[in-house]
Amino acid sequence: MEIPVFVLDAFTNLLFKGNPAAICPLMHELSDDLYQKIATEMNLSETAFITRTNPSDSFSTGSRFRLRWFTPTNEVNLCGHATLASGAMLFEHQNNVNPTVVFETLSGDLAVTKKGDGYVMDFPLNPPGQEVQVRVCELKCVFACVTQVAVGNHPVQDVCLSPTTKKLMIRLADSCDRSVLTSLKVDAAALQSTEKSGRVKGLIITAKGSPDCQPGYDFYSRFFAPWNGIDEDPVTGSAHTVLGSYWSEKLGKKKMLAYQCSSRGGELELEVRDDGRINISGQAVSVLQGTITI
Known part of the structure; x- marks a missing residue:
């Protein structure tokens, strides 16, 4: 065949x-x-x-x-x-x-x-579930080890979980620019050994962008999924069904330009729709x- x-x-x-x-x-x-x-x-x-x-x-x-x-x-x-x-x-x-x-x-x-x-x-929109979207200090009690493995001592502004996709999202503090995100050395094996409950199947790390600077990215991200055999995914459309919902609310925008900061890198245009779905281009x-x- x-x-x-x-x-x-x-x-x-x-x-x-x-x-x-x-x-x-x-x-x-x-x-x-x-x-x-x-x-x-x-x-x-x-x-x-x-x-x-x-x-x-x-x-x-x-x-x-x-x-x-x-x-x-x-x-x-x-x-x-x-x-x-x-x-x-x-x-x-x-x-x-x-x-x-x-x-x-x-x-x-x-x-x-x-x-x-x-x-x-x-695509479907997968917003972080409000019932599990809690303050960072509270969520650290549950995902403290994952957060520590992922971002070390860098300041974190928000952490939330998308229950439908089982993607955990960590937002770096706005004092962290793109270089902080790209320089992170995330130990994928340590992530997998730390989280074995099955509640998390992917980890998103994101930071606010600089839309006033060309090409005007609204936010940046990286994505890790060792639970699915992928240490770091270069550019992840499914992660942006979560990120699109989150950043649309935080930025007050329906249309956004996103960049995933892997070593290969990739650009996505997003439009959050009123019908609960998202266009990813x-x-x-x-x-x-x-x-x-x-």
């Missing part, structure tokens, strides 16, 4: 920046075990598998597809960069004729629309096209 595979860098217009994802368009479903083995072999943050919902459709004519995402260790419920890369693969490599494609996923229907040089994704660059032979 031969399986086509494409690798695209998402949330960037430059090769070898952004977040790479492997995309496999399939004529029929494979076993979960085989999905996982392929994802482990690809060894990227996510490998996405696209299948047709209507057997009479092709990848060029269809407007609805099934989409699943696997890390090197497990399947995940939501992934932004691999969804962006999947849409880009259909538009750029399969010449899909539709202005919008919709993916049926574990997080419901996710639409990707081609717009200019980039793509707009229609970005570009993607194709890096590789090949065949997996099984």
Whole structure:
């Protein structure tokens, strides 16, 4: 059996920046075990598998597809960069004729629309739960070790948990600029050994941006998910379903420009909508096209 595979860098217009994802368009479903083995072999943050919902459709004519995402260790419920890369693969490599494609996923229907040089994704918004959003001093009693491992002695302004995504968010104090965030040396193994309760599956560290300085980023972030086999994810769309909600409220803005400060780096345009969803926009660059032979 031969399986086509494409690798695209998402949330960037430059090769070898952004977040790479492997995309496999399939004529029929494979076993979960085989999905996982392929994802482990690809060894990227996510490998996405696209299948047709209507057997009479092709990848060029269809407007609805099934989409699943696997890390090197497990399947995940939501992934932004691999969804962006999947849409880009259909538009750029399969010449899909539709202005919008919709993916049926574990997080419901996710639409990707081609717009200019980039793509707009229609995603769910995952605000931090108010019932667990408490003062830093109180939350430290629960997540003190995680906070210490993540940011050391740097001042923290806010900590909250998104219960739907199990992402813990730490906001550095506004006295910390972007250089503090980028210089953090987070021990991913220590994070995983510190938090074993299952309440946390990802860690976001964020800081307020400088919208008055070009290019005008409203906030910065980094993301770590050793619980899913990813020490640090370069650019994370799913994390911005949490960050978008949080910073929209704090900044009083619906439209924001965000930058994820990994070594590869990536830019995301966000628009929080009144219907409880968020538009996440970005570009993607194709890096590789090949065949997996099984």
